[in-house]
Each structure stands twice: as structure tokens, then as C-alpha cells.
Amino acid sequence: MNHEVFTLNELEVENFEIQEVLRCILHTIVFHRALGLVRPRDIDSELFDITYVQCGDPDVEKKLEEKIDQFIAWVEKHPNKKSQMCISFYEIKNKQAAWFTNKTERLCWEQWFINLSVVSSKSPTGKSHHLKPLAVDPSETAVEEMSAHRASLEKSLREVLFKIITLVNEKKDHIPPVQNQDVVSFPYEITIPSSSDSSFGMDMIKRMLQTGHPTMLRVVNNKMGG
Amino acid sequence: MASPSSSHFESARTEQIISEFFLKGLHVILESRVPFLCSETHRTEQGGLSSSSVSRVRKKDKWFMLAIGECSAASEILNVWHKNAMDPLVIDVVLVQEDSSKAQGSDKEIGSPMKLHSFSDTFTSAQSTSYWNVGEEHFNSSSKETSVKVLERWVMQYESLKSSTRDHLSSKGRGSLGFGETVSHSSDDPTASTRMYKRLILLLRSLYVTSRLLPAYKLFRKLNSSNQSYNFGISYRVSSFVEPFSRMEEREMTNFRFTPVDTAFGRLSLSVSYCTVLPHLNIEDSTSLLPPIIVDYVGSPAADPLKRFPCGSLPKSVDKGYQATSFPSQGIRSSYSSPFQRPHSWSSGLSRCGPPTYSPSPPLYPNYSIPYSTLSDSHASTSNVHGHRVPPCGHHNHDQSAPISYRPSSQKKGTSSEELWLTPPFSPSSSPSPTNSPSCNPLLNRPRFGSSPVSIPLGRNPGCVSPNNSDPNKLLLPPPSPKSKRPDYSNRDDSSRGHATHVSGSQESPSPSRGNSFRKNDALKSGETYIGSTSLQTNLGQKVFRDSREDSGRFSGLISSSSSPRFGFSRSSSRLSLQDDLDDYEFTCPFAVDDVDTIDSHTRNDPSDGKDAPDATLMFHSTRKSQDAAVGALVHMLRTAPPLRQDSSYFSHSSRTDSGTGTFSGTGGGSSFFTSRKTSEALDELQTYREMKNLLLAQSRTQSVTLEPLEATDEVA
Numbered sequence: 045m046n047h048e049v050f051t052l053n054e055l056e057v058e059n060f061e062i063q064e065v066l067r068c069i070l071h072t073i074v075f076h077r078a079l080g081l082v083r084p085r086d087i088d089s090e091l092f093d094i095t096y097v098q099c100g101d102p103d104v105e106k107k108l109e110e111k112i113d114q115f116i117a118w119v120e121k122h123p124n125k126k127s128q129m130c131i132s133f134y135e136i137k138n139k140q141a142a143w144f145t146n147k148t149e150r151l152c153w154e155q156w157f158i159n160l161s162v163v164s165s166k167s168p169t170g171k172s173h174h175l176k177p178l179a180v181d182p183s184e185t186a187v188e189e190m191s192a193h194r195a196s197l198e199k200s201l202r203e204v205l206f207k208i209i210t211l212v213n214e215k216k217d218h219i220p221p222v223q224n225q226d227v228v229s230f231p232y233e234i235t236i237p238s239s240s241d242s243s244f245g246m247d248m249i250k251r252m253l254q255t256g257h258p259t260m261l262r263v264v265n266n267k268m269g270g
Numbered sequence: 271m272a273s274p275s276s277s278h279f280e281s282a283r284t285e286q287i288i289s290e291f292f293l294k295g296l297h298v299i300l301e302s303r304v305p306f307l308c309s310e311t312h313r314t315e316q317g318g319l320s321s322s323s324v325s326r327v328r329k330k331d332k333w334f335m336l337a338i339g340e341c342s343a344a345s346e347i348l349n350v351w352h353k354n355a356m357d358p359l360v361i362d363v364v365l366v367q368e369d370s371s372k373a374q375g376s377d378k379e380i381g382s383p384m385k386l387h388s389f390s391d392t393f394t395s396a397q398s399t400s401y402w403n404v405g406e407e408h409f410n411s412s413s414k415e416t417s418v419k420v421l422e423r424w425v426m427q428y429e430s431l432k433s434s435t436r437d438h439l440s441s442k443g444r445g446s447l448g449f450g451e452t453v454s455h456s457s458d459d460p461t462a463s464t465r466m467y468k469r470l471i472l473l474l475r476s477l478y479v480t481s482r483l484l485p486a487y488k489l490f491r492k493l494n495s496s497n498q499s500y501n502f503g504i505s506y507r508v509s510s511f512v513e514p515f516s517r518m519e520e521r522e523m524t525n526f527r528f529t530p531v532d533t534a535f536g537r538l539s540l541s542v543s544y545c546t547v548l549p550h551l552n553i554e555d556s557t558s559l560l561p562p563i564i565v566d567y568v569g570s571p572a573a574d575p576l577k578r579f580p581c582g583s584l585p586k587s588v589d590k591g592y593q594a595t596s597f598p599s600q601g602i603r604s605s606y607s608s609p610f611q612r613p614h615s616w617s618s619g620l621s622r623c624g625p626p627t628y629s630p631s632p633p634l635y636p637n638y639s640i641p642y643s644t645l646s647d648s649h650a651s652t653s654n655v656h657g658h659r660v661p662p663c664g665h666h667n668h669d670q671s672a673p674i675s676y677r678p679s680s681q682k683k684g685t686s687s688e689e690l691w692l693t694p695p696f697s698p699s700s701s702p703s704p705t706n707s708p709s710c711n712p713l714l715n716r717p718r719f720g721s722s723p724v725s726i727p728l729g730r731n732p733g734c735v736s737p738n739n740s741d742p743n744k745l746l747l748p749p750p751s752p753k754s755k756r757p758d759y760s761n762r763d764d765s766s767r768g769h770a771t772h773v774s775g776s777q778e779s780p781s782p783s784r785g786n787s788f789r790k791n792d793a794l795k796s797g798e799t800y801i802g803s804t805s806l807q808t809n810l811g812q813k814v815f816r817d818s819r820e821d822s823g824r825f826s827g828l829i830s831s832s833s834s835p836r837f838g839f840s841r842s843s844s845r846l847s848l849q850d851d852l853d854d855y856e857f858t859c860p861f862a863v864d865d866v867d868t869i870d871s872h873t874r875n876d877p878s879d880g881k882d883a884p885d886a887t888l889m890f891h892s893t894r895k896s897q898d899a900a901v902g903a904l905v906h907m908l909r910t911a912p913p914l915r916q917d918s919s920y921f922s923h924s925s926r927t928d929s930g931t932g933t934f935s936g937t938g939g940g941s942s943f944f945t946s947r948k949t950s951e952a953l954d955e956l957q958t959y960r961e962m963k964n965l966l967l968a969q970s971r972t973q974s975v976t977l978e979p980l981e982a983t984d985e986v987a
Contacts, residue, residue: 076475079468081327083337086482095482095491205483206526209476213529216469 046218047153050211052204054126054159057197062119062160064091065201066112070131070234071098072205073156074108076212077133079222079229092198096205101227111234118237119162129158130235135220150231153218156208283463284535287694288428290333291470291538292359293348295477296508297341299424302481303363304506305494308341332695334467334474347508357510358427363486365419365549367502420519421486421504422544425512430536462534467694469531473540476528484544515543522547900966904959914951 057065068089075084078099085098098105115129133154138147222229301308331337351359481487489504515523527541 072479075479076472078475079335079471081332081335081337083327084478093488095487097479097482202483205479209480209528212472213476216472216529219468219472222468 047155048215048218049155049157050208051157052159052207053200054161055197055200055204056161056163056193058163058193059116059119059123061091061197062116062162063112064089065160065197066115066129066158067108068092068094068096068201069158069204069208070108070112070129071096072208073131074104074228074232075099076208077154077230077232078104078227080225080227082227091194092201094198094201094205099227104228108234111236115236122237124162124164126159126161127237129160129237131156131158132233132235134231134233136223136231151220153220153230280463281535283694283696284466284533286696287463287467287470288533288536288538289348290694291474292426292428293344294333294336294338294474295424295426295540296344296348296359296361297338298474298478298481299361299363300344300506301338301341302487303422303490304504305490307343307506308339329695334471336471336474336478338478351508351510358425358512360507360509360512361422361424361426362420362507362509362513363422363424364505364507365421365486365489365502366505367417367419367549419545419549420515421489421548422484422542423512423515423523424540424542426538426540428536428538464693466531466533470538473528473531473538477540480526480528480542484542485546485548486544489548897966900963900970904962904966907962908955908959914955 052069055065067087071087075082075097078101082099082101085100086095087098088095111129115127119125119127132152134150134152137149137151220230297308327337328340331339348359486504489502493500493504522545523543524546525541525543528539530537530539532538
């Protein structure tokens with residue numbers, strides 16, 4: 045079975061936009077991996093003119109919200125940094141029973157990397173230092189910049205969502221059999237950066253190594269090299 | 271080499287899956303583009319499906335694990351659409367825009383309802399099957415000053431493999447149709463259909479998400495959610511050929527192609543061409559013909575979030591404007607909505623309604639049409655034009671066709687579990703056709719809004735309305751409060767409900783949006799009877815109870831679902847008329863009659879000193895605030911009363927009891943003397959008090975009636 049890794053385009057977001065951007069992306073991904081019986085919910089984004097779809101499972105929504113909040117908390121501690129969130133889907137396999145163990149193995153078969161570049165919003169007062177007091181209205185400039193940024197981000201977000209749809213449709217062979225009747229058919233995990241930057245990658249590698257799949261090691265090697 | 275029988279079986283199963291995909295795909299597209307076309311898409315629950323709710327999802331809705339309800343329009347379209355072997359299903363979503371400069375006399379035409387049943391008239395030929403939804407045709411015929419622009423073109427096509435090619439590929443085991451996925455073409459592989467089904471699930475998921483991301487969705491939301499009338503509308507066209515775009519249109523269009531899904535017998539492809547930039551639309555805020563409806567009037571459910579009305583009973587401002595056409599409609603409104611929606615969420619279809627059942631509310635305006643009924647009627651006799659082919663869709667067609675059973679194969683390990691969970695819901699049992707189901711015709715399922723008038727029991731409550739209405743004073747009486755004994759209360763509710771129906775007569779409870787105002791007006795006209803009767807809306811589980819602390823002559827403490835305002839009224843006149851009926855009813859109204867009952871029962875008896883003293887004492891002690899003033903005066907009298915007279919009668923009474931002593935004073939004999947004297951005096955005083963009380967009560971008969979405590983009734987009983 046293949047292990048697919050999808051890396052989405054980086055989005056430049058401001059602090060207050062992180063939540064909505066992650067909601068759009070994560071729910072779109074999860075909706076495509078919720079192969080159980082779903083009654084979809086159309087959610088209008090609060091910041092963008094985008095309607096994304098939730099699978100409707102309250103547990104999923106809760107888990108995603110928690111992870112988004114954790115990510116935002118991390119971003120607040122590490123401002124103006126590029127960050128990455130990863131959602132991984134697993135398959136539970138029963139290993140062959142050894143002498144005294146009956147171990148279940150969790151194999152990761154898909155990973156989505158969401159790249160965000162968090163920038164702080166430029167305050168109007170900051171710009172006014174470089175301008176004459178009565179020359180330009182800083183508030184209007186800031187509003188224009190904000191609207192331009194918002195439009196650009198919305199467009200980029202749409203492209204990311206279409207990218208997700210394209211990738212989901214292109215790669216289907218690696219999806220393991222559905223083994224339960226849950227809404228989200230596969231166990232999944234969302235990884236956010238840890239407290240230190242240096243350990244973020246190590247956490248990912250550790251997690252991959254725990255799965256023990258040979259392809260994981262290959263991916264780890266690629267990641268270490270790349 | 272696959273056996274012919276298994277190959278045929280797999281082919282038939284694949285055909286059915288493909289047919290269902292076409293149906294569901296068309297449903298997703300239409301419901302996200304044409305407002306109210308798939309109105310019967312009901313989602314009883316928003317979002318997630320719990321284990322208990324999964325069982326309630328209809329089997330037809332479980333196709334591709336996407337419960338979005340049903341769309342009879344899509345079924346009918348696919349029934350009529352002639353699906354040849356290679357014909358694609360082309361769905362054009364068009365923007366029909368009225369030319370505002372010349373649309374003076376065509377307003378009525380624009381607003382006329384869309385009748386889908388006549389779209390079959392536009393069939394031209396079997397080869398180039400094409401039809402427009404009638405609304406557009408009607409729109410075009412009525413007014414030529416319109417512009418039509420294709421916003422999107424969805425193309426679904428299933429290309430069947432030629433039999434020779436299929437055999438060639440199956441002999442090799444695996445193969446590829448060129449680009450796209452490789453797929454096992456062996457019809458012996460039982461997992462092939464499962465994998466295909468899984469891929470189609472993913473494809474449908476992507477289709478669903480894509481339909482929400484495209485620009486035309488914004489227009490749909492605008493038409494769907496706003497009560498304004500616009501000079502544009504969204505229509506659709508379904509055809510079996512791809513009409514080429516003009517150069518200008520091609521420049522504006524962007525193409526998005528989903529990855530095709532290969533099956534053992536063909537390839538399913540799906541693509542969409544859409545306008546990236548919507549044309550500029552003049553959104554005219556035309557004057558609405560609808561009178562403004564106040565949403566948050568006092569007592570409305572919008573004002574009180576604890577109260578919920580059935581679906582469709584909400585006023586205009588929160589309505590989602592059910593209309594048969596997406597054109598600017600005038601006077602075609604029906605409402606369904608729930609005010610308890612998340613502000614930034616919208617659930618497609620009509621699952622916004624909180625209560626599980628959905629059907630549109632009775633229209634608030636005289637002109638409306640439900641296309642589905644006519645649609646179903648017109649196509650009830652539609653013949654199966656597909657001949658030997660498996661019909662592409664249609665639930666009733668599925669019922670008529672031979673069921674295709676599907677037995678999950680457990681031959682191969684590792685795939686049996688998937689087969690169990692991703693099994694297409696092939697249904698061998700007949701299910702009601704959506705065209706004939708009641709849900710297709712919302713008119714038939716007009717919900718019961720608000721609550722039915724509650725009747726007042728006949729001949730059971732003296733304080734309640736009598737059927738003959740001979741005594742107008744009786745009409746002014748509130749319904750009796752429930753006794754503490756619950757069985758009586760429940761019985762009384764039933765009888766009270768029936769009576770109010772008789773009393774209210776034609777005053778049928780409409781939707782609460784109008785009902786409350788309606789009831790208010792009627793209350794002003796017919797007095798408090800309607801209010802009282804509707805206040806006792808126990809069919810909604812609201813108990814009527816009395817606030818014992820407010821026995822101030824007002825009918826207070828009454829809770830009804832409609833939150834009718836409280837009305838205080840006089841009961842003095844009613845009391846006089848009630849006394850005539852006291853003896854006839856075993857249940858007494860505690861409000862006005864209890865004290866009368868108490869008094870009468872008390873006066874009827876001929877209390878001797880010893881016998882009724884306890885009763886009188888109880889009654890005396892049971893007097894509440896309503897008699898507080900009298901009691902207070904009485905107590906004051908007692909306190910300020912002059913010392914007891916040492917009458918000879920008292921003396922003789924006491925001497926009788928204490929004949930042994932013969933003395934008046936002294937500690938030992940005096941105590942007995944004083945004891946006997948106190949008892950006799952007390953009895954005399956009691957008699958005096960009784961007389962005073964009777965006097966007071968007699969006086970209070972002519973005054974306002976005050977509420978007797980319920981305890982007095984219980985004690986008396």
C-alpha cells in the first residue's frame with residue numbers, strides 16, 4: 045500500500061485568519077475521508093466568501109477545533125513564523141501474533157501538510173511614522189491593504205481547496221478498505237508544531253518511526269534529505 | 271475468462287450504481303443551483319448521523335454514503351432524459367436576466383410559478399433530447415427582453431466499453447483505458463465493484479464540495495435566502511449533447527475535470543465549465559407585495575427562544591422563501607425555516623427546521639404552485655423508454671425493476687470488511703416512489719402549526735364554558751385550574767380541548783405567525799374565551815397551573831405555548847350563574863366556586879357545636895389572603911373584644927360541668943370553673959364568629975370574587 049503525502053501551497057495569513065483558513069482546509073480534507081454515511085453541512089466562512097462542507101460529526105468538529113486552537117496558541121507564542129499543520133490518516137492492522145504479543149499496528153497511509161505563514165497585521169499607526177500627518181489617511185490605506193490581502197488570501201484558499209479536490213480524485217488506490225461504520229472511516233491525527241521549533245520535525249519523525257512501515261522510513265529519509 | 275452469467279450480473283450491478291450516481295450527481299447540482307427545485311430534500315438532522323439516526327435514513331438516501339434527501343425533479347429529469355450508450359448528461363446552469371428597461375409589463379409573467387410538467391413538451395427529437403425548465407421557457411415566451419447566459423455546464427458521461435475491448439482487457443487481468451486509473455477489468459473480481467463504489471463515493475464528495483466553491487453558488491444563495499425580488503433568476507437545462515460555446519463564452523469559462531472512474535464495463539467522467547467572473551447583476555430591491563410581518567412580537571417564538579414552532583411557521587423575515595421558481599417572484603412565498611440556525615452555517619436543503627418533520631408551511635399568499643404534484647401526475651404514466659436497458663434512475667423504476675441482490679463476498683481476506691461497510695444499498699423491497707410519496711406534495715403535508723384550540727369540558731366544570739353558550743357570563747370564565755389529582759386533569763384536558771373547538775368554531779388555529787395575532791384579535795372580539803381556551807393548550811404539554819400567590823382576581827400563572835397575554839377579568843358575575851350548576855358537577859372549579867361550594871356545603875349542614883366545630887375550625891384556618899382582610903378584621907375584633915360576660919348562662923354551663931365545686935373562685939375549683947367557662951365561652955364565641963363569617967361571605971358574594979386556595983377544596987373534599 046502506498047503512502048501519499050500531499051503538501052498544500054503556503055498561505056500567508058494573519059493571526060485572526062488562521063482559524064477560518066484551517067477550518068476550510070481541514071474540514072474539506074476530512075469530508076473526503078469520511079466515507080461513512082454523512083449528512084453534509086454547508087458552513088459559510090465567517091471571513092471569506094467561501095462555503096465549505098463539514099461531515100457533520102460533532103466529535104470531528106470538536107477535535108478539529110481543539111487542534112486549531114492549539115495551533116493558534118502556538119502561533120501566538122511564536123509570532124511571524126512559518127508553521128505547518130499535518131493531518132495524517134491511519135489504518136489499524138493486526139500484526140501477526142508473536143509468541144506472547146498480539147500487537148496492532150497503525151499504518152499511516154496519507155498525510156496532508158498545511159503550510160501557513162503567519163504575518164502580523166500592520167497597524168495604521170506604524171505606517172504613519174513615515175508619512176506626513178495630513179498627507180494620507182492611514183486608516184484608509186490600511187483598509188485597502190486589508191481588503192487586498194483578504195481578496196488575495198481568499199483566492200489562494202480557493203486554489204488550495206481545489207487542489208485538495210484534485211488530489212483526492214487523482215489518488216485513490218492507496219486508500220485502505222473501510223473497516224468500520226464510523227463517519228470518518230479512518231483514524232486520523234492532527235499534528236501541530238510543538239513548543240520548540242527544533243523538535244517539531246523530530247516529533248514528526250518519531251511518529252513516523254512508530255508506525256514501523258517500511259515506506260514510512262523511506263519518507264522519513266526523503267524528508268531528512270529534503 | 272468471466273462466465274457470461276456473472277459478467278451479466280456484474281454489468282447490471284454496475285449499471286445500477288452508475289444510474290444512481292447520475293441521479294445523485296444531478297441532485298447535488300440542482301439543489302445547489304436552482305432554489306427550491308429539490309425542496310423535498312429534507313434533512314431531519316443537521317449534520318452528523320448518529321447510530322440511531324442512521325437507521326432512520328432511507329435506503330435510497332444511503333447511496334454513496336451521502337444523505338442529502340431525495341429530489342423528485344432529478345428523478346423525473348433522468349426518467350425523461352434519454353440515455354444512450356454514449357450520450358452525456360449535460361446540465362447547463364443559466365442565468366436569466368431581465369432587461370430592466372423593458373420589463374414593465376412582464377412582472378406578472380416573471381413571477382408566475384414554474385410548472386415542470388410541461389417541459390416534456392419541448393422534446394424535439396430522440397437524438398437531440400433537450401429541454402429547458404419551463405420557467406425559463408415561460409419566461410422567454412412572456413418577455414423577450416431577457417438575456418440568457420450559461421454560468422456553468424456540468425457534463426456527466428458514462429462511456430461503456432465495447433464488448434470486444436472488455437473481453438480483451440479482462441483476459442489480461444488488468445488494464446488501462448489510457449489516462450486515468452488502472453482498474454481490474456476482471457468481472458470475476460468481486461472487489462472490483464466495491465472499489466468502484468468507493469471511488470464514486472469520493473467523486474460525489476468532490477462534486478458536492480466543488481458545487482459549493484464555484485461562483486454560481488453565491489447567486490443561488492442570494493436567491494435562496496433573500497426575500498427580495500431580483501431581476502434575474504437561475505434556470506437549468508438538461509440535454510444529451512454538448513452545445514459548443516461561443517468564443518466569448520469560452521474565454522470566460524474555466525474548465526475543471528474530475529478524474530474519471532473506470533469500471534469493468536466503462537468509464538464515468540465528470541467535468542464542469544464555469545464562469546470565473548459572474549456578470550454584473552442589478553439587484554433591484556423591488557417593493558414587495560407582502561405585508562410586513564413583525565417577527566419578534568411579544569410572545570413570538572423568535573422573542574422567546576424556549577418555544578419552538580413547527581417548521582414553516584415563522585414570519586417572513588426569517589423565512590427562506592419557498593418558491594417554485596428562482597425568478598423574481600411576486601406573491602409566491604411559502605416559508606420554512608428555523609430561527610435557530612447558526613448565523614454562518616447553512617444546511618442545503620431544508621433541514622434548517624429543527625423539528626424532524628418537514629413540510630412547507632401553508633402559503634401566506636394566494637398564488638403558489640407546487641410543481642411536484644403536477645410533475646408526478648404527469649409522469650405517472652411515463653413509459654420506460656429505455657427498453658431493455660436498466661433504467662438510469664428513478665426510485666419507482668427501481669421498484670419495478672428486478673432487484674439486484676448483492677451479497678458481499680467473503681472469499682478474499684482483507685476486503686470482506688470493506689465490502690460490508692461500503693455496500694451499495696441495493697433494495698430488494700419496494701419502496702414508495704418519491705413521486706407518489708406524500709413528501710412530494712407539500713400541500714398534502716401541510717403541517718399543523720401552533721396548536722389546536724383546546725376545548726373546555728362539557729358539563730364538567732361549572733366555571734367553564736358550557737356548550738350552549740346560553741349564559742354569556744359563563745363564557746367569560748377561565749377554564750378551570752387542574753386539580754391536584756392528575757387523572758382528573760388529564761381527562762379534563764381532553765374534554766376541554768374538544769369544547770374549545772366547538773366554542774371557537776371556525777376560529778381554526780393557523781400558523782403561529784399569524785395565529786398569535788389572530789388569536790389576539792379574536793380575543794378582543796369574543797372576549798376571553800378564546801384566550802382562555804387557547805391558553806389551555808395542553809396538547810403541547812403545557813400544564814395549566816395557578817399561581818396561588820396571586821389570588822388577586824386575575825387569571826395569572828398560566829403558561830401557554832402561545833404566550834397569550836394575561837387577561838384579568840371579573841368573576842363576580844360569573845359566580846352568581848355558577849351556583850346553579852354546582853350540584854350538577856362533581857368537579858368544582860377552584861377559582862370561583864370553591865368558596866361557594868364550601869359555603870354552601872357549610873350552610874347546608876346544620877352544624878351543631880360539637881359536630882361541626884372541627885369543620886368550621888378547619889375552614890376558618892384555611893382562609894387565605896383573599897380573606898385576610900376579613901380575617902384580620904375578625905382577629906382585631908377578637909383582640910379588642912371586651913372581656914367575656916359572666917352571664918348566668920355561662921355560669922350555669924360551667925356549674926353544670928363543675929357541679930362538684932360550687933364555688934366561683936379558688937385555685938382548684940376555680941381552675942375547673944375557668945376551664946368549663948372557657949370552653950363554653952369559646953363555643954359561644956365560635957358561634958359568633960361563624961355568624962360573622964357567614965355575614966362576610968354573604969357580603970363578598972356581591973363583591974369581586976377572590977380565589978380560594980386549592981387547599982380549601984382538598985380539605986373540604
